[in-house]
Amino acid sequence: MTELPDRRLLLVHAHPDDESINNGATMARYAAEGAHVTLVTCTLGERGEVIPPELRHLSGAALGGHRLGELRDAMRALGVADVRLLGGAGRYCDSGMMGLSDNDDPGCFWQADVDQAAGLLAEVIGEVRPQVLVTYDDHGGYGHPDHIQAHRVAMRAVELAADSGWDIPKIYWNRVPRSVAEESFARLHQDLPGLPFDKAADVDDVPGVVPDEQVTTAIDGTAQAAAKAAAMRAHATQITVAEPYFVLSNLLAQPLFTTEYYELVRGERPETRENDLFAGVAVGEAS
């Protein structure tokens, strides 16, 4: 196995675009600092809506293939080279929004055997030996079945990897402090008349909003703002950016955060908010 850098970060996401929305600045920052950043995406987003009219002919596997290309472009913008599809491209397909009959598709991620999928992810953990893992909370941030399943598979993979002696010292869930969300939306409502968007989303449409005290970690990605915006723009079927805001296909404007927030759910909880995902980790030796 080629020698990997001392610091190794693994992120587990549901669809192409989630990684840039939630962690684009964090990924760009650690990649620029020489850490090894590995992204595992669990589906190709085959059931997504498509924003640009000229691409609306895309659906199913064709959309999935297109979104894989968007993902590669986005990762190029962030400087992230290690990008993997869980079980290989197309192994698990997009499950659609919660409650749709799409959720019953036997090939979709929501129907996956969690232990089997977690076994595939544990193999990546054994190869990369990350000290830090980032994924969603148990609600998947906003209740999408693929996000909930990504959480379940990631947390189960951590257990399976530990059974093989591959411990991950620090595990984080994506978060946004409520005060930051509320301040950002107050500013958005002031800016909305000058934006190319007609409506704003609500604070509670933002995945992972929690009381401020639940947030243990803030990663200042101000220096990576352009890279994050470029990565989000690469996901053109899903996202339209007008910095410092963006819309998804619902065309509801929301803040594009360049400071990205996390809750440490495994590891020694810091007494004050930390500013480094690797804080306290003995980097260098494999975990």
Ligand SMILES: CC(=O)N[C@H]1[C@@H](O[C@@H]2[C@H](O)[C@H](O)[C@@H](O)[C@H](O)[C@H]2O)O[C@H](CO)[C@@H](O)[C@@H]1O
């Ligand atoms: C950010 C994210 O997880 N996007 C998912 C989501 O897409 C949303 C969905 O199409 C919804 O109906 C729209 O109103 C919303 O604007 C979209 O962001 O679900 C898709 C289908 O599972 C998925 O492909 C997309 O990546």
Ligand SMILES: [Zn+2]
């Ligand atoms: Zn998603």
